[in-house]
Amino acid sequence: MSTSIGIVGGGILGAALLHLLTERHPDCSFTLFEKESAPALHQTGHNSGVVHAGLYYTPGSLKATLTRRGVALVKAFAEQHGLPYDECGKLLIATDEAQVHRLEQIAETARANGVPGIEILRTLEQIRRVEPHANGIAALHSPTTAITDYAAITRKLLDLSEQRGAELRFGARVTGVTGSDSGAVVEVGGERLAFDRVIVCAGLQSDRIAKTTGGGRFPAIVPFAGSYYTLAQPKADLVKGLIYPVPDPAFPFLGVHLSRMIDGRVLVGPSAFLSFRREGYSSLSFSLRDSLQIAGTGAFWRFAARNIRSAVQQLEGNTRRAFARQSRDFISGIERRDLLPGTRGVRAQAMRSDGALEEDFVIERSGCVTHVRNAPSPAATSSMAIAEHIADMIDLGAGGSGATGGTSAAEERRA
Numbered sequence: 341m342s343t344s345i346g347i348v349g350g351g352i353l354g355a356a357l358l359h360l361l362t363e364r365h366p367d368c369s370f371t372l373f374e375k376e377s378a379p380a381l382h383q384t385g386h387n388s389g390v391v392h393a394g395l396y397y398t399p400g401s402l403k404a405t406l407t408r409r410g411v412a413l414v415k416a417f418a419e420q421h422g423l424p425y426d427e428c429g430k431l432l433i434a435t436d437e438a439q440v441h442r443l444e445q446i447a448e449t450a451r452a453n454g455v456p457g458i459e460i461l462r463t464l465e466q467i468r469r470v471e472p473h474a475n476g477i478a479a480l481h482s483p484t485t486a487i488t489d490y491a492a493i494t495r496k497l498l499d500l501s502e503q504r505g506a507e508l509r510f511g512a513r514v515t516g517v518t519g520s521d522s523g524a525v526v527e528v529g530g531e532r533l534a535f536d537r538v539i540v541c542a543g544l545q546s547d548r549i550a551k552t553t554g555g556g557r558f559p560a561i562v563p564f565a566g567s568y569y570t571l572a573q574p575k576a577d578l579v580k581g582l583i584y585p586v587p588d589p590a591f592p593f594l595g596v597h598l599s600r601m602i603d604g605r606v607l608v609g610p611s612a613f614l615s616f617r618r619e620g621y622s623s624l625s626f627s628l629r630d631s632l633q634i635a636g637t638g639a640f641w642r643f644a645a646r647n648i649r650s651a652v653q654q655l656e657g658n659t660r661r662a663f664a665r666q667s668r669d670f671i672s673g674i675e676r677r678d679l680l681p682g683t684r685g686v687r688a689q690a691m692r693s694d695g696a697l698e699e700d701f702v703i704e705r706s707g708c709v710t711h712v713r714n715a716p717s718p719a720a721t722s723s724m725a726i727a728e729h730i731a732d733m734i735d736l737g738a739g740g741s742g743a744t745g746g747t748s749a750a751e752e753r754r755a
């Protein structure tokens with residue numbers, strides 16, 4: 341009997357993993373469970389589509405190594421399958437001297453991570469050779485930072501996996517995953533299905549499913565909403581690629597940026613606020629369960645106390661007028677009326693019990709069950725490299741027969 345693998349989650353991580361495993365282990369059987377009616381409806385379909393080059397991440401961390409590898413894999417996959425990929429480049433623009441010093445530190449980190457072509461531009465003339473309408477006193481240029489369509493990549497990964505025989509089950513909400521050293525059981529729609537290995541890539545729900553396997557309460561997911569405006573014409577034509585601020589080290593996200601999307605729109609944002617609903621895409625979205633779960637941990641209040649300054653800054657900076665003002669630091673003449681309502685995404689950011697945000701990707705394996713517990717940005721960029729990392733972790737062997745002796749779980753599937 342062949343080894344059976346279950347994957348929970350039809351975002352880019354679940355899809356990349358399924359695609360890799362079906363290629364590496366054609367003799368195994370695969371089932372992917374996704375609770376929605378289609379793939380990529382959560383983080384993967386609500387992001388800015390940037391293929392991050394690896395500028396900021398601590399050298400040697402999973403984020404740093406898997407992002408560099410991920411860029412190469414995403415680029416090759418997009419080119420091989422005729423999917424959009426545009427190396428439009430990115431500028432991190434400094435508007436005061438303190439930021440110039442931080443730019444130099446980021447340039448050092450980026451070079452240590454092996455990001456190619458990193459250069460500090462020290463005159464307006466040099467900046468304008470890259471972005472003809474930008475302002476700033478210096479900028480870091482990353483020429484290989486790119487944009488793509490992660491939802492299209494996810495759909496392609498799943499199509500190819502299905503062609504190789506994988507079963508895709510949409511509308512299949514997994515309510516529990518239990519495991520032992522010899523197999524795992526997925527509970528879905530009243531059924532209990534046995535597998536030899538199960539890997540959970542459930543994004544915003546990852547801590548909840550991990551708990552059903554007996555995993556710790558932490559890292560716990562804290563949902564951070566990110567709202568964008570769309571820049572109206574003719575101002576959108578003033579942005580060629582990606583224009584970012586120098587990140588504030590006291591703040592976990594990258595700040596309000598102007599980013600060209602692969603469909604030609606230019607987004608301005610995102611904000612970074614707690615979301616009162618994990619999978620809520622309007623500013624009025626509210627879930628009592630989600631809200632209580634955040635507010636009910638001491639860790640959250642420790643985080644809140646530590647971040648009160650940036651929370652107040654975010655609150656003040658979250659109006660359309662404030663987004664326009666922040667955009668004008670980089671491109672003159674952007675007014676409130678140029679910002680049209682845009683999209684909103686919710687980031688699955690994991691928090692530790694001491695209230696600190698997990699900086700690196702977190703993947704936990706316990707026996708036959710593996711949980712991705714923290715995969716925020718740039719995990720879309722790193723997705724195919726994260727898949728390689730997990731494939732190595734789950735120990736299926738070169739030929740794919742990872743069954744640990746005795747009866748294969750697949751034989752008991754409907755027992």
Ligand SMILES: Cc1cc2nc3c(=O)[nH]c(=O)nc-3n(C[C@H](O)[C@H](O)[C@H](O)COP(=O)(O)OP(=O)(O)OC[C@H]3O[C@@H](n4cnc5c(N)ncnc54)[C@H](O)[C@@H]3O)c2cc1C
Pocket residue numbers: 348349350351352353354373374375376379380381382383384385386387388389390391392512513514515541542543544545549566610684685686687688715716717718719720721722
């Ligand atoms: C606003 C925003 C901007 C971002 N910008 C970028 C960027 O520019 N570049 C970048 O690299 N990354 C970016 N990211 C991060 C990136 O989108 C995510 O890291 C990545 O999409 C994570 O993929 P995933 O498959 O883990 O999660 P998701 O895409 O959220 O997929 C998880 C899937 O699991 C399913 N699921 C959950 N629970 C269950 C269950 N019980 N049963 C069955 N299925 C279940 C969900 O329905 C969902 O489809 C951004 C994220 C956000 C929110």
